[in-house]
Amino acid sequence: METRVLLVDDDAELAEMLREYLLRDGFAVDLAHDGESGVTAALDGDYAIVVLDAMLPGIDGIEALRRIRASSMLPVLMLTGRGDDADRIAGLELGADDYVPKPCTPRELAARLRAILRRTRRGRAEDAPGHAAAPAPVAVGPLVLWPAQRRAEWDARALALTSTEFDLLELLARSAGRVVSKAELSAQGLGRPLTRFDRSIDVHMSSIRQKLAPLADGRSRIQTVFRKGYQYVRE
Amino acid sequence: MGRLFWKFFFFFWLAQLTAGLGVGLTFWLKDRAHEGAPAGVDLSPPAVFDVNAAAATLRHGGVAALRALLDEQRRLPGPPVFALDEQGRELFGRPVAPETQARVLRLASAAAPAEGPPGPVRRGVARAVAADGSAYVLFAPPSAQPGPPGAPSFAPPGPPPHPDDGDARPPPRSPLPFPPIPLLAGALVSLLFAALLAWYFAKPIRSLRAAFAGAADGRLGQRLALEMGGRRDELADLGRDFDRMAARLKSLMDGQRRLLHDVSHELRSPLARLQAAIGLLRQQPERGADLLARIERESVRMERLVSELLALSRLEAGMAGRLDEAVDLRELLDALVEDARFEAQAAARRVDYAAPEAAALAIRGNAELLHRALENVVRNALKHSPEGGRVSVELAPEAARAGYRIRVADGGAGVPEAELQAIFAPFYRSADGTAVDGYGLGLAITQRVVALHGGCIEAANRPGGGLCVSVFLPRLESGPASG
Numbered sequence: 001m002e003t004r005v006l007l008v009d010d011d012a013e014l015a016e017m018l019r020e021y022l023l024r025d026g027f028a029v030d031l032a033h034d035g036e037s038g039v040t041a042a043l044d045g046d047y048a049i050v051v052l053d054a055m056l057p058g059i060d061g062i063e064a065l066r067r068i069r070a071s072s073m074l075p076v077l078m079l080t081g082r083g084d085d086a087d088r089i090a091g092l093e094l095g096a097d098d099y100v101p102k103p104c105t106p107r108e109l110a111a112r113l114r115a116i117l118r119r120t121r122r123g124r125a126e127d128a129p130g131h132a133a134a135p136a137p138v139a140v141g142p143l144v145l146w147p148a149q150r151r152a153e154w155d156a157r158a159l160a161l162t163s164t165e166f167d168l169l170e171l172l173a174r175s176a177g178r179v180v181s182k183a184e185l186s187a188q189g190l191g192r193p194l195t196r197f198d199r200s201i202d203v204h205m206s207s208i209r210q211k212l213a214p215l216a217d218g219r220s221r222i223q224t225v226f227r228k229g230y231q232y233v234r235e
Numbered sequence: 236m237g238r239l240f241w242k243f244f245f246f247f248w249l250a251q252l253t254a255g256l257g258v259g260l261t262f263w264l265k266d267r268a269h270e271g272a273p274a275g276v277d278l279s280p281p282a283v284f285d286v287n288a289a290a291a292t293l294r295h296g297g298v299a300a301l302r303a304l305l306d307e308q309r310r311l312p313g314p315p316v317f318a319l320d321e322q323g324r325e326l327f328g329r330p331v332a333p334e335t336q337a338r339v340l341r342l343a344s345a346a347a348p349a350e351g352p353p354g355p356v357r358r359g360v361a362r363a364v365a366a367d368g369s370a371y372v373l374f375a376p377p378s379a380q381p382g383p384p385g386a387p388s389f390a391p392p393g394p395p396p397h398p399d400d401g402d403a404r405p406p407p408r409s410p411l412p413f414p415p416i417p418l419l420a421g422a423l424v425s426l427l428f429a430a431l432l433a434w435y436f437a438k439p440i441r442s443l444r445a446a447f448a449g450a451a452d453g454r455l456g457q458r459l460a461l462e463m464g465g466r467r468d469e470l471a472d473l474g475r476d477f478d479r480m481a482a483r484l485k486s487l488m489d490g491q492r493r494l495l496h497d498v499s500h501e502l503r504s505p506l507a508r509l510q511a512a513i514g515l516l517r518q519q520p521e522r523g524a525d526l527l528a529r530i531e532r533e534s535v536r537m538e539r540l541v542s543e544l545l546a547l548s549r550l551e552a553g554m555a556g557r558l559d560e561a562v563d564l565r566e567l568l569d570a571l572v573e574d575a576r577f578e579a580q581a582a583a584r585r586v587d588y589a590a591p592e593a594a595a596l597a598i599r600g601n602a603e604l605l606h607r608a609l610e611n612v613v614r615n616a617l618k619h620s621p622e623g624g625r626v627s628v629e630l631a632p633e634a635a636r637a638g639y640r641i642r643v644a645d646g647g648a649g650v651p652e653a654e655l656q657a658i659f660a661p662f663y664r665s666a667d668g669t670a671v672d673g674y675g676l677g678l679a680i681t682q683r684v685v686a687l688h689g690g691c692i693e694a695a696n697r698p699g700g701g702l703c704v705s706v707f708l709p710r711l712e713s714g715p716a717s718g
Binding site: 011013014017018020021024025055081102103104105106107 | 500503504506507508509510511512513514515517518519529
């Protein structure tokens with residue numbers, strides 16, 4: 001089955017070229033050229049992932065992402081063209097799964113798409129009937145994660161996590177009480193090596209923290225260990 | 236409180252204290268001069284008059300007459316006159332304090348020498364000699380009212396004179412030149428006013444300083460007019476000038492920031508397409524020719540953008556090159572329209588051209604820049620014309636302003652009235668014109684070139700639809716505008 005990708009970019013020529021490239025790489029790509037139609041298509045169509053340009057005519061990419069996240073946890077890859085980090089941080093905070101700075105080579109874009117899709121697929125594959133011994137759920141205190149179903153619960157209530165957030169939280173929960181380095185989080189959670197000055201992990205962590213209730217003493221359950229990484233605190 | 240506050244405060248306080256002390260000193264000196272008069276002698280005019288009368292009585296009527304006069308006087312209200320003989324005895328035996336007596340005698344001998352005609356009594360003490368040779372010193376001690384008339388009003392009231400003591404002594408005076416309580420009160424009040432004044436001056440200066448510091452840190456949004464309130468003086472004017480400066484700087488900086496942002500975006504788009512094309516070429520080498528043409532097209536676009544940006548920044552920096560060539564506008568437009576017609580034909584559009592038959596329409600300037608500027612206007616008009624539409628170019632002398640006007644009109648959609656000025660800003664794009672090729676730098680360059688030649692450019696929507704851009708350039712005589 002082909003992977004269906006929605007590419008939202010106002011530069012028609014560029015979008016067409018990327019579509020041609022991704023087509024050869026095994027993706028079925030649909031195009032949208034503005035924020036409004038992009039959001040409509042993302043929410044209506046059965047897409048595996050959305051590639052969203054941050055600068056769009058009409059509603060911009062950030063606003064489009066906000067509207068998508070309002071009702072869907074569909075994986076979103078942001079194309080951030082601006083030099084400043086504002087869009088990048090805003091995108092990640094709003095629940096983008098990752099970003100690619102623009103201009104980028106089509107190969108880089110395809111690699112990022114595959115990294116995100118691999119993670120989201122892993123769950124489904126393991127969930128598939130006939131798969132030997134679906135892994136047991138990960139439970140740490142009130143947090144329970146079912147990697148097979150990519151489902152998370154906090155105090156028996158469903159926890160809405162993006163696919164990247166789920167992966168990062170799973171990594172931390174599996175090694176609860178132990179520090180997980182940022183390099184490991186990036187490699188296994190984002191599917192790409194950690195680059196210098198990349199704040200993506202930190203932004204994702206901050207989003208996860210906001211979704212988990214703090215410890216009894218008010219501290220966050222996910223602690224930053226300076227220069228080392230992050231640790232899920234076991235109670 | 237800044238240093239300025241303390242300087243103002245200190246100097247104003249010092250000035251007020253000095254002034255206060257000066258006035259006080261004057262009064263004190265005057266008072267002391269008054270005090271040179273003998274204590275225990277009444278100097279009021281009625282007393283002096285009575286003393287004079289008594290002296291005359293003694294001189295002419297003898298001791299008996301004096302005794303009768305004084306005896307009668309004692310029963311009347313008014314200052315009683317005392318008479319001391321040579322031995323210091325009072326005529327009626329009224330007691331006189333020894334120090335008063337001594338002073339009175341000393342004054343009497345100084346004021347009126349024993350010989351010679353008696354002078355007018357000036358100090359309330361007179362020495363008179365009767366016909367029988369008995370000499371008396373006459374004076375009036377102050378009546379029993381508290382304080383001598385010359386004493387400062389703020390002096391503390393002295394003890395009432397002793398009832399048995401006929402000599403009403405003056406109240407005891409403070410040994411200090413200034414009584415401490417009024418001095419302290421004066422100092423405190425002047426302190427208060429000095430502080431108020433210093434605050435009044437120092438406060439606006441402090442807020443100015445804070446505003447400047449904020450501006451230095453890049454915060455240009457603050458406005459001083461509010462802090463100055465209804466104040467109307469040079470400091471308030473300074474605040475308002477600061478506001479104007481900050482607003483101007485802010486708009487310039489915002490413009491620059493926007494320009495930088497637009498430039499980076501405009502450069503990134505062709506770069507992104509270049510990278511996509513290269514990636515595609517790697518993946519599908521069989522499509523080489525097609526993709527290479529694409530790559531070439533993108534690099535040409537980038538080159539054009541960079542050269543336009545360079546031209547614009549040169550113009551804005553005032554590095555325009557020579558501006559004193561004689562340029563024949565007619566010749567320039569003829570060539571330009573010919574090129575435009577060639578391009579227009581390919582795009583199924585027409586160019587109408589009307590110019591006066593007169594010989595040379597010369598202006599002074601830079602031919603290359605002017606060509607580029609006018610070409611941008613004509614190209615822009617062609618771009619926005621619908622297929623089969625026509626663009627009209629018209630050159631005419633303008634009698635009223637000693638120059639020439641070039642009008643370029645198209646039959647396109649025009650521009651919203653609110654955006655007629657904005658089309659000359661870099662990277663302006665009409666909201667609907669996404670399909671139009673270009674970066675929105677052409678008209679911005681034109682505007683700067685025209686301004687450099689002392690002319691002006693404006694845009695208006697034509698009544699029948701479409702945009703008319705009108706350029707005015709001054710004639711040769713007037714020369715290019717400096718700067």
